[in-house]
Amino acid sequence: MARRSSLFVMCLLGAALVSCAGNSSDQASNEIVIGEFGSLTGTTATFGISTRNGIDMAIEEVNKAGGLLGKQVRVIVEDDQGKPEEAQTVVTKLITSDQVIAILGEVASSRTLAAAPVAQQSMIPMISPSSTNPRVTEVGDYIFRICFIDPFQGLVMAKFATNTLKVKNVAILRDIKNDYSVGLADVFADNMKQMGGAIVADESYSEGDTDFSAQLTSIKARNPQAIFIPGYYTEVGLIARQARRLGMAMPLLGGDGWDSPRLTDIGGEALNDTYFSNHYSVDDPSPAIQNFVSQYKAKYGETPDALAALGFDSANILFDAIRRANSAEPVKVRDAIAQTKDYPGVTGKITLDANRNAVKPAVVLRVRDSKLEYVETITP
Amino acid sequence: METFLQQVINGISQGSAYALIALGYTMVYGVLRLINFAHGDVYMFGAFMGYYLANIPWIKSGVGTSAAGAVFVMLGAMVLSAGLGILIERFAYRPGRGPTRFTLAFWLGLLGAGGGQMAGQTFTSVVLGAFAGIAAGVVLELLGIRPVRQESRLALLIIAIGVSLFLENGGQQAFGADPKFFPQIIPTTSFKVGPLDLDSQRVIVLLVSLVLMVVLNIIVNYTKTGKAMRAVSFNLDAAKLMGINTDRIIAFTFALGSALAAAGGILVSLLYPRIDPLMGVMPGLKAFVAAVLGGIGNIPGAMIGGLIIGMAEVMAVGYGQSTYRDAIAFVILVLILLLRPAGIMGKGMIEKV
Incomplete structure (x- = not known):
């Protein structure tokens, strides 16, 4: 031994x-x-x-x-x-x-x-x-x-929705299995409420889903003025298409997870009138x-x-x-x-x-005709 | 009420997508008594063929603007996938109907190689995986299959799973693992029916799946080839004795099933324009559930099963939790197997599988 x-x-x-x-x-x-x-x-x-x-x-x-x-x-x-x-x-x-x-x-x-x-x-x-x-x-x-970090990013989009877009009733569509998406959705919801807005619907999906029409139909019934979708670009492109197909023309909002050259490939024209917060803008001189x-x-x-x-x-x-x-x-x-x-x-x-x-600071970008445009910079 | 009706429409359009895939599943089963687990992957292959055809420079200009472009992409992908179906049948399933040991060893070897590649991504792990698979195949054949040699359906089932994994991993190598955007070969126009929103693509998917269901029913029940298919399904050896070229009939069945899968792949990609090599896995499983629900082997049953699964999913998401979306189909599978194993339209004959 x-x-x-x-x-x-x-x-x-x-x-x-x-x-x-x-x-x-x-x-x-x-x-x-x-x-x-x-x-x-x-x-x-x-x-x-x-x-x-x-x-x-x-x-x-x-x-x-x-x-x-x-x-x-x-x-x-x-x-x-x-x-x-x-x-x-x-x-x-x-x-x-x-x-x-x-x-x-x-x-x-x-x-x-x-x-x-x-x-x-x-x-x-x-x-x-x-x-x-x-x-x-x-x-x-x-x-x-x-x-x-997301508390700041969520604040940026809530500020943007309230002050620039002047909307009050907002719906959320979050990726329920994703830490980033869930965290950002929560922070956005808190900030919206503090600024006097309301979250009229809070629906979820999972990464890899392709059909979002059920969630979007539920959201549509609540008549939101904008939808906040803190997801990643692949799903966001599909969601935008299906939302427009269901006759939902309101602005869609999101975070830096939207940022990808493929976003507009997948979403195309459906992404007109959508906005997301990002880390920098290529238009910055x-x-x-x-x-x-x-x-x-x-x-x-x-x-x-x-x-x-x-x-x-x-x-x-x-x-x-x-x-x-x-x-x-x-x-x-x-x-x-x-x-x-x-x-x-x-x-x-x-x-x-x-x-x-x-x-x-963060910048807010707008998608228009498959191009990203600089809208404004929001500082901490 | 409006919302509910809109959800019904969403359910029908999701359901018709499943129904399209389930049609091919159920037809191959009806003829061969084989659950072709590679069906969902042929569906993926069809979508990718459509993607590449639509991106050929001289066809690209016609895509999305003319009906000819859409028809070309659709038929081209169906023909290519039918070819893949024939290849799979010739090189995987036909040897599987004969002596089983080598085929089983071969496919388990491929499967093991795939597993090795996913686990280690080195050459050694691929080779090790392949040898492990081959050894497992020989042992499995000796212990499990040889005693029931004449009923080699188990071997075919395992081969089907091997083919499925081969197509999924081969697809990741050949097409790339990142998702691609499927071109809009038919332009979308949205319109309203009363308060409800509809669009051309959803209507097209539903109509095409209904048309394919009818055509398939006619082929199987009212043509000479269909008669031969039913004869093969009834008794393979007797059909052979009656002068039917059974190998050819089986190859035809696979070609037809694969063409259907390709049609499904393209039509579903019109609704959800994101394609990747693993896109067939979940829809394939759910279409299988749909086929079982409708009564596997029964063509109108597949249609009904698909619609029920689609509807159940949309209702679960619309009025419950989105996380139950994938669970609901399998809950239905368990329920149907417990309560009515033959399915809604099934004949209820007792059979050993």
């Missing part, structure tokens, strides 16, 4: 030695390896693809300029297929087998929330470019985001934005959506932190990210608050 347990200890020691050796060889290499996970396939595929494009652009820029701390930056990208359980698996793989020093991702709050505990436990800093659900950064002190837009267009042949811009910013904030920390050790990088202040990103000046959230 004694011999067996000593054998066990030996094995453990051996394993520890091997893994230490693995670590030190990585440290000595002339690369800084970061991880990225996103939905490169699935119903939210453009989220992952746009973000990856933005991150790739940032990495190309930094490597062209000589890299970080004299080393080249390499990113390992994993596809989570838009599934929370898959997100957790790939992040575990990035940390344990690829030994990345930091992680960028995800767009969807459900997926970020599934993966964040893994990063937190392993003490690897993780920056979400665009998950807006407040619970995301509450997971722990290694989880950051560089976008605004500021040189930082116009520079980014023209470079992105040259590289990928399409207009960057907000997720591409946030992906770009998230990578640059990580690089900035590594530079300031003068180290690629996860703990030091974490501390440097937490001190990010007034970083001039494409999506605005980024300062991280004590809760590791970014404080930034």
Whole structure:
């Protein structure tokens, strides 16, 4: 028995030695390896693809300029297929087998929330470019985001509905299985009521549904002046079509989950007179934005959506932190990210608050004839 | 009341979509006593063929503007899917009707390879999965199927599931996993009937499914080929002895079923213009429930079953919780199996499946 347990200890020691050796060889290499996970396939595929494009652009820029701390930056990208359980698996793989020093991702709050505990436990800093659900950064002190959060986004759309559209009776159609959608719907409802409005109907659907006529018919019976649909672009396009088909001409409102080049492919003319809050507008004349837009267009042949811009910013904030920390050790990088202040990103000046959230203004965009138009900026 | 009537219309249009898929399901079962689980995936294949045909440059200009464009896309996709149906029959089901071990091993091998790919996405896991599948197939054949060799329906059922997974994963490779927007090959015009909102596409889907139901009934019951189909269904060996080319009749049945699935794929994609390689899974299952509800093998029964399922779903969402949408069809399945296993229009004959 004694011999067996000593054998066990030996094995453990051996394993520890091997893994230490693995670590030190990585440290000595002339690369800084970061991880990225996103939905490169699935119903939210453009989220992952746009973000990856933005991150790739940032990495190309930094490597062209000589890299970080004299080393080249390499990113390992994993596809989570838009599934929370898959997100957790790939992040575990990035940390344990690829030994990345930091992680960028995800767009969807459900997926970020599934993966964040893994990063937190392993003490690897993780920056979400665009998950807006407040619970995301509450997971722990290694989880950051560089976008605004849903309480603010919900306030923006409630303000917009009340002050700009001058509507009072609003219906909600939420994706019941989606943290982002449910959270945003709740915040919007609270703010509407505080501003003297009323929620006349609150219906739900699940991601992947194709028929929404039953919910829309129920909503129509309550005669709302507008419908708030805090969902993702694929379903939103179908919902808009079916609503117009049922003779519902009122404005439709939404959040940044609408932002995708595919939104207008699916929704077409049905999306006229719809509005959503977003992180930036390509029409913004500021040189930082116009520079980014023209470079992105040259590289990928399409207009960057907000997720591409946030992906770009998230990578640059990580690089900035590594530079300031003068180290690629996860703990030091974490501390440097937490001190990010007034970083001039494409999506605005980024300062991280004590809760590791970014404080930034939001823009409201209008869809007209398959084009996005800037309507107004609403500040915190 | 107005809202209720509108919900009824929503239910009919959702139901006619299920009915379209259920027609093909029930016909193949009626002839072969085989539940073709790949039917929902052929439906997906048909929708994708329609998508690619409608995007051919010289046809694109005619799509959405002329009736000829819509007819071309529809018939083209039906012909291509009928071809797929014949291929599936020739390479998967026909060997399955003969010696079963190798076929079963082959398809379970493919299935395992697919599983390996989904789990590990590396070459080794695919190979490991394939070998595990082949081993499972040989063992399953020795223990489970050899004793009931003459009743090799179980093998066919497993093959059908293998074909279904093959088409789903193959579709993700071939067409890409992200959803695509299905072009509007027939322009929509909305109109009002009293206080109710209707549109051309919903009416077309309902009418086409009714027409296909009648045509299918005529083919099966009043033509020579139909007579041969019924003979094959009644007794395969006796039909062979009477000089019927049973292989050809079975291939024809599959071609017809697949063409129907393709028609369904395109018409449903007109209503819900988002297509992806897994779009056939849920509607396929629900259409299966619809076919069982109507009495599997019974063509008008499939129509009625589809309409009931569609209506039940819309009412569950409209007056209850949207999360029950998918559950309701399967509750109906359990109820019908308990209360009237032969289905609404079924003959109620006792049969071992």
